[in-house]
Amino acid sequence: MDTGPDPSGEGLRLRRWDAESEADAAAWLRGRTDPDFLRWNTPLAQTADLAGARQSLRAQARAIADGTCAHFCVTDEADGRVLGHVGVNAIDRVMRVARIGYWVLPEARGHQVATRALAVVTRWTFAELPLHRLELGHALGHEASCRIAEKCGYRAEGTLRGAMFDTGRVDAFRDVHLHARLTTDDTA
Incomplete structure (x- = not known):
């Protein structure tokens, strides 16, 4: 999916991850193995080493190419440091809806990077894809993610019972707090 130039703003540049880059693979591995990330997320495919990180990034590139997602490496606009990840997932062009997810490396936390x-x-997705609805779900109890969603105009819509895997398990489930934003929402 060719979507033009990399999104930027708010002191950030969002760019494609590069599976062949040592720095990108290492940052992906650190992010996906971070204990705080794993507390709130249970990836279907575990990333245990640099080879696995590259494999995960290559799979992501294939999903981007087929139009089902748009994933970005979040970098500092001034110096290019990798700060985290943000992804537009499960893009449904018929219903014009997608799901948003993000994570931030430990050293970048506390600087409003995720927000x-x-x-x-969000601005990029509504302008470039264009979709009508963006959904953001986080595990119940993840208050930081709840605040981030609300600051960005994603309204709380309710709780989805048993809608995500429990921490580190694929045989147990936990509830998800659902937020959403429509392209027609007033965010002022």
């Missing part, structure tokens, strides 16, 4: 990245990718 700023969500704001940038």
